[in-house]
Amino acid sequence: MKVLKFGGTSVGSIENIRAVLEIVKKSHAAGERPIVVLSAMAGVTNLLTRLATDASEGKDFVEGLKDMESRHFSVVKQLIAVKRQNPVFTKLKIYLNELEDLLQGVFNLRELSLQSKDLIVSYGERCSVLLVSKIAEQYFPEVAFADTTKLIQTDSHFGSAHVNQAASEQSIRMYVADNESKLLFFTGFIAANEQGRVTTLGRGGSDYTAAIIGSALGAEAIEIWTDVDGMLTADPRIVKKAFSLPVLSYTEAMELSYFGAKVIYPPTMIPAFLKKIPIVIRNTFNPEFPGTVIQHDSGKTTLPIKGISSIPAISVLNVMGGGMVGRTGFSGRLFTMLAREQINVVLITQSSSEHSITFAVHPDDAKRAKALIENEFELELQANKLSEPEIEENLSVLAIVGENMKQTPGMSGKLFHALGRNGINVRAIAQGSSEYNISVIIGRDDLAKALNAVHDAFFANLNKTLHVFNVGTGNIGATLFRQIREQHSFLLDNNDIEIKIVGISNSRKMLFDVDGIALDSWQTQLHESGEQADLAVFVSRMKQMNLPNCVFVDNTASEQPIRYYEGIFQSNISVVTCNKIANSGPYEQYRLLRDTARRHGVDFFYETNVGAGLPIVGVLRDLMMSGDRIVCIEAILSGTISYIFNNFTGDSSFYDVVKRAQELGYTEPDPRDDLRGTDFMRKMLILARDAGYPLEPEAVQLDAILPEACINAASVDDFYRELKAADAHFDALKKKAQQENSVLRYIGKLEDGKVNITLEMVDGSHPFFALSGSDNIISFTTERYKERPLVVKGPGAGAEVTAAGVFADLVNVGA
Numbered sequence: 075m076k077v078l079k080f081g082g083t084s085v086g087s088i089e090n091i092r093a094v095l096e097i098v099k100k101s102h103a104a105g106e107r108p109i110v111v112l113s114a115m116a117g118v119t120n121l122l123t124r125l126a127t128d129a130s131e132g133k134d135f136v137e138g139l140k141d142m143e144s145r146h147f148s149v150v151k152q153l154i155a156v157k158r159q160n161p162v163f164t165k166l167k168i169y170l171n172e173l174e175d176l177l178q179g180v181f182n183l184r185e186l187s188l189q190s191k192d193l194i195v196s197y198g199e200r201c202s203v204l205l206v207s208k209i210a211e212q213y214f215p216e217v218a219f220a221d222t223t224k225l226i227q228t229d230s231h232f233g234s235a236h237v238n239q240a241a242s243e244q245s246i247r248m249y250v251a252d253n254e255s256k257l258l259f260f261t262g263f264i265a266a267n268e269q270g271r272v273t274t275l276g277r278g279g280s281d282y283t284a285a286i287i288g289s290a291l292g293a294e295a296i297e298i299w300t301d302v303d304g305m306l307t308a309d310p311r312i313v314k315k316a317f318s319l320p321v322l323s324y325t326e327a328m329e330l331s332y333f334g335a336k337v338i339y340p341p342t343m344i345p346a347f348l349k350k351i352p353i354v355i356r357n358t359f360n361p362e363f364p365g366t367v368i369q370h371d372s373g374k375t376t377l378p379i380k381g382i383s384s385i386p387a388i389s390v391l392n393v394m395g396g397g398m399v400g401r402t403g404f405s406g407r408l409f410t411m412l413a414r415e416q417i418n419v420v421l422i423t424q425s426s427s428e429h430s431i432t433f434a435v436h437p438d439d440a441k442r443a444k445a446l447i448e449n450e451f452e453l454e455l456q457a458n459k460l461s462e463p464e465i466e467e468n469l470s471v472l473a474i475v476g477e478n479m480k481q482t483p484g485m486s487g488k489l490f491h492a493l494g495r496n497g498i499n500v501r502a503i504a505q506g507s508s509e510y511n512i513s514v515i516i517g518r519d520d521l522a523k524a525l526n527a528v529h530d531a532f533f534a535n536l537n538k539t540l541h542v543f544n545v546g547t548g549n550i551g552a553t554l555f556r557q558i559r560e561q562h563s564f565l566l567d568n569n570d571i572e573i574k575i576v577g578i579s580n581s582r583k584m585l586f587d588v589d590g591i592a593l594d595s596w597q598t599q600l601h602e603s604g605e606q607a608d609l610a611v612f613v614s615r616m617k618q619m620n621l622p623n624c625v626f627v628d629n630t631a632s633e634q635p636i637r638y639y640e641g642i643f644q645s646n647i648s649v650v651t652c653n654k655i656a657n658s659g660p661y662e663q664y665r666l667l668r669d670t671a672r673r674h675g676v677d678f679f680y681e682t683n684v685g686a687g688l689p690i691v692g693v694l695r696d697l698m699m700s701g702d703r704i705v706c707i708e709a710i711l712s713g714t715i716s717y718i719f720n721n722f723t724g725d726s727s728f729y730d731v732v733k734r735a736q737e738l739g740y741t742e743p744d745p746r747d748d749l750r751g752t753d754f755m756r757k758m759l760i761l762a763r764d765a766g767y768p769l770e771p772e773a774v775q776l777d778a779i780l781p782e783a784c785i786n787a788a789s790v791d792d793f794y795r796e797l798k799a800a801d802a803h804f805d806a807l808k809k810k811a812q813q814e815n816s817v818l819r820y821i822g823k824l825e826d827g828k829v830n831i832t833l834e835m836v837d838g839s840h841p842f843f844a845l846s847g848s849d850n851i852i853s854f855t856t857e858r859y860k861e862r863p864l865v866v867k868g869p870g871a872g873a874e875v876t877a878a879g880v881f882a883d884l885v886n887v888g889a
Contacts, residue, residue, distance in 0.1 A: 076101060077293045079111040079262060079284035083301045084358040085202055086116030088152050093358055095210060097299065100361075102214065102257065106294075109250070109287055111260045112206055113280040114198025115145060119263075122173075122195045129177045130186035139177070143170055146201050153209045162208045166201060173197045188232035192264075193272045196223065199261040199280075207259040216256040222283055223272050225249055226265035234276030235265060239345065243290035250291060260287060278339020285353070289345035296346055297354045298338060304355040304366030305330065305337050308382045312522050313529050315537075319380055320364065323372040327353075329475040329511045330383045343368065372477055378485065379476035379532050382525055388420060389440035390466040390502060390515060393447060394430040397459025405431065411450050417443050421471060421504045421513055432502050434515060440465050469501060470521040473513040474528065486512060492531035495675050496622050497646025498524045519620065527622035537570050540888050541621040543577035545612065546629030547600070550652060551580075553877035554629065559593040561881070571888040576621065578604075579612045586615060613638045617645045625677075625887050627880065628653045636663075643670040643678070650883040652682035652876055658756035661768050679883035684711060684757045685850050687875030687882070688868050694764050697856055697864075704765050706855040707824040708863075711757040713848035713871035714740050714748040715779070715820045720846050722818060728804035729797045740848060744790050749779050751820070751831055758822040758829050767827045775830040779820060811835045817843060841865050 078101060080094050101108040113119075121142060125135040143166070150162050176194050180186050200221065207219040226242045228235035242265075250258065262280025265273050275282045281298055288296040305327065308316040322330075324347045331340040337355055346353050347370075356365040372380070398404050405424070408431065412419060421434040435443050447463045454460040479485045486505070489512060493500060502515040516524055530538045544551060558573050565571045574590035583604030585591060591599060616626065626642050628635045628651035636656045639649055649671070657664050657680055671678035684690045690709075697704070710716050717740050721731050732749075735741050741748050755774050762769050778785065781800050787793040811818050816835035819842050823830050836842050841853050841863065850870025853863040869875045 075107045075109065075291055075293050077109045077111060077284045077288040077291070077296045078299060079280055079297065080113065080299045080358060081280065081301070082113040082116040082119070084299055085112055085114075085206060088149055090358065091149065091153060091206060091209065093361070094206070094299070095213065097358065097361055098210070098257070099213060109258050109260065109291065109293070110206075111262045111280060111284040111287065112199065112203045113262050114195075114202045118142060118145070118198040118202070119195055122198055123191070125177055126180060126186055126191050126194045129180040130184055132181065132184060135177045135181065136174075139170060139174055142201075143167075146205055149205055149209075155212065158208070158212070162205065165204055169197055169201055169204070189271060192232045192274045195274060196261075196264040196272045199264050203259050203261045210257060210259065214257045218253050218256040218258050220249065220253075220258050220260045221264075222261045223264050223266040223270075225260075226275075226283065226286060228265045228267055228273045228275070230267045230269075230271070230273070232271075232273055235267070235273035237265065237275070237282075237286060239286070239289075242286055246287055246290040276339075276341075278342060281339045281342035285342045285345040285351075288351050289349050292349065293351055295352045295354055297356050298342075299356045299358045300337060301357065301359060302337060302355075303357045303360055303363045305368070305381065307380070307533060308525055308529050309384065313382075313525050315526075315529060315533070315539075317533075318363070319366050319377075321372045321375075322366060322368045322380055323477055324368060324370060325510055326372060326380045326475055326477060327368045329473070330381045338368070375478060377476065377533070378478055378482065378488075379474045380478075381475050382528050382532070383473050383475060384521060384525060385420065385471040386518065386521060387437050388434045388469045388471050388515065389437045390432055390434050390469055391440065391443055391447070392430060392432050392464040392466070393460065394464075395454065395458075395460035396429065397454050397457070398429060398431070407450070408447070409433075411446060412443060415442070415446055417446070421502070421515065423502050423504045434469075434471060434502070437467065440467065466501065468518045469515050470518045471513055471515055472521065472524050472528065473511055474532065475511050477510060479510065479512070488531055489514070489528060492527045493524060495646070496523055496527045496624075497674065498527070523620045523622045530623065537566055537572045538888055539572045539574055539623060540884060541574055541576045541619075541624045542627055542884065543579075543612070543616045543624070544575060544627040544629060545579045545609065545635055546627075546632075547578060547580040547597075548629065549873035550876050550880065551629040552597075553873040554627075554880050555593045555596060557877055557881050558884075565885070569885060569888065571885060573884060573888070576619070577612065577616055579607050579609065581607055583607050584612050586619070588619060588621070609634055609638070613642065616642075616647070623888070624648070625650055625884060627651070627884070629880065631655070639667050640670050643667070643674050643676055646674050646676055648677040648679070648887050650677075650679045650880055650887065652680070652686075652880055654680075654683045654753075654756045654760065656680075657683055657760045657763065658771065661763065661770050664763055665768075677887045679886060680760075681883050682876050682879035683760050685852065685866070685868075685870050685879075686872065687879040688850060688852075688866055688870055690761070690852055690866055691764060693854065693864070693866060694761060697854065697858075698765065702859075703857045704824070704854070705857065705860065707761060707765065707822075707852065708842070708855075709758065709761070709822045709850070709852040710819060710842060710845065711822060711850050711852070711870060712748065712751070712754045712820070713850060713869070714745075715751070715754065716845060716850060716870070717848040718749075719818045719820060720848075722804070722808060727798075727801050728808075729794065729801055732797060733794070744793070746780065746785060746787075746793060750785070751776050751779065754820070754822060754831055758824065758831060762824050762827075762829050765824060767824075769827075769829065773829070775828070775832075777830070777832040779833055807833075819845070 084090055084094050125138045129135045146166055150159055207217050211217045225245045227238040262283040284296050304318040306316040310316040324343050328340050331338050350370050353368040417439045419433050424431045444463045498520045500514045504513045577586045583600050584607045585600045585604040624647045626647050626649050633655050681691045717735050718731050732745055755776050784796045787796045816837045819836050821834050851867040853865050855863040
């Protein structure tokens with residue numbers, strides 16, 4: 075025998091009722107002898123509650139009754155054969171007339187007791203079960219409508235009555251035995267006290283009804299049919315990656331349910347737990363999915379936790395004072411008083427000094443709890459032994475749950491690292507000695523961000539999502555988007571990382587999409603749907619979206635974004651940049667940005683500042699971190715200058731080589747922007763700073779390549795005329811190098827804390843001698859690499875390699 079319980083959504087429409095009957099037919103055909111428990115139609119209980127309140131306030135309730143009648147009559151007309159309809163209409167009309175009389179009585183008295191309210195809302199279940207049972211009569215030989223107000227006995231705690239389990243189980247067993255051959259449809263949620271007054275079982279009461287019936291009959295399983303695929307790892311409305319759990323223990327399910335998972339009502343599990351009856355959570359609209367089995371033991375699992383649950387709205391009260399220290403019975407007095415006044419305490423934490431107690435209650439109870447504490451401890455407050463109780467509002471509870479947490483090191487560390495990494499402040503912490511649950515109180519605005527961050531941290535089999543906000547859509551930005559699109563599947567399969575571009579801005583337009591901007595049509599979307607660009611607004615919106623694992627990518631060469639870096643770090647957002655300005659400006663700025671990023675536990679990656687896609691900054695960082703000591707760094711870090719001197723051989727004049735470099739696109743429109751060496755100087759300065767030297771830009775000794783007349787020429791044409799005139803100067807340098815079997819190289823050198831960039835002649839023993847094309851090269855001489863320096867060589871410019879460097883930095887943030 076199985077008990078099948080269907081919620082309000084499952085009987086909320088004609089299509090859904092058909093789905094329910096198909097499930098019942100399948101169970102019946104399989105010989106499972108189903109017992110069916112039904113809730114009121116979706117929204118009806120809320121409607122009846124509202125009508126009762128309206129009536130007590132003297133407001134009209136007739137239109138609401140008509141709406142309820144229309145919904146039920148519409149189902150009769152479409153799902154019951156015409157010749158069978160009249161008896162159903164008659165019975166429904168009797169219920170509705172009784173309901174109208176009750177509401178009229180409340181209206182006349184202007185009073186709504188809990189007893190009256192329970193009686194009024196009971197008609198939702200009565201109408202629903204009557205209706206579905208009459209539809210079922212068309213498909214099954216014998217069907218009976220079972221009113222649980224005649225079977226389940228409770229006390230007189232109206233609104234949330236306590237069940238007399240023994241008496242109820244006896245009545246249920248007798249009723250089922252008397253109707254053994256029939257398919258039984260029971261009303262959920264409703265019961266009656268010893269005097270026969272209708273009571274309700276509280277939130278989730280239909281689940282509870284199913285468990286009581288299952289316990290009474292020793293069912294092989296209790297199936298709770300709802301609108302989700304079982305118990306999920308988190309709320310799927312907030313955490314898109316949440317997935318269904320195949321098995322949970324009763325304890326795990328209770329912990330998740332108490333902390334906000336609304337799939338199942340916690341008391342439901344008690345009757346099943348006592349009889350060790352499995353509870354199965356199934357989806358009415360996906361009946362082939364196996365759902366979640368809740369049983370005595372969840373068995374072995376590789377999951378570190380089973381789920382992340384939350385209570386969105388909570389208030390915290392802080393009780394502090396020296397009068398609490400060593401005072402026996404203070405906590406008992408406090409919580410006994412709150413229990414006596416029916417205030418539910420969700421979470422408690424106390425300092426080891428006993429100087430303060432913090433506890434969480436539902437927001438509706440906070441002010442009343444504060445007033446009760448002030449009244450209970452009036453003398454202590456007057457004597458200044460206690461401080462005035464404080465209320466903190468706009469908070470939420472997040473809880474991680476799982477049997478695997480028990481005696482597993484690192485669970486708390488992983489939780490708090492995920493929260494801290496995303497800038498989420500923890501107000502209070504509680505962990506039971508059973509180690510099934512770690513709960514934290516956080517700001518309500520951070521809840522969605524926290525749930526997603528913690529979910530990513532604990533479920534490593536899922537992909538970690540980086541939410542990227544990119545400024546700059548030139549060659550590098552556009553190439554980066556293409557590379558991310560092309561590598562999307564590879565990253566998912568091999569790195570467990572998904573990169574979502576959720577914000578794009580250039581100097582004209584900006585665009586946001588929390589679900590990710592499609593990278594095969596971003597130009598069209600930005601042009602057609604983008605709003606006017608404003609960098610301050612872009613950064614502000616990024617912070618307001620408050621997404622987990624957030625990265626700001628600066629693909630510009632502008633000073634404007636640099637102003638926002640510090641504030642971005644302070645919002646616990648990482649920065650990846652190919653913009654050299656931040657790290658090559660004043661040393662104070664360089665130090666401030668690094669320290670701010672470190673203090674807030676986020677990344678500041680700028681590999682492309684020095685060698686585009688070449689791993690130079692990372693290599694230097696690794697050498698430093700491993701304890702190696704830098705003796706000397708030599709480098710050629712300008713692709714343009716590298717190309718010019720690599721091709722300044724044979725009969726070619728310096729003028730010809732520079733002209734050809736410009737024609738090939740290796741130089742800026744004005745070649746002097748490259749040949750001045752300013753960009754090279756910035757790169758060497760960044761390397762020196764990363765090596766530990768607090769240098770200012772003016773401390774770099776930069777020797778000129780060009781004669782003064784070339785540098786000071788009024789135009790590009792004048793520059794080329796002066797360069798032609800200087801052929802003799804450059805030819806003399808080339809001939810001297812050839813005579814010494816050397817080549818000319820413009821080399822930056824860091825040694826003894828000083829940086830010089832000079833034009834040198836190097837022979838065949840030097841690692842830079844054989845450089846070709848526009849390649850960059852760098853040589854690290856360290857204590858460990860003294861005899862044979864560590865050399866990195868390759869393309870140091872171009873959109874492809876620079877975008878690839880930015881891409882690699884992004885992946886490193888994800889790692």
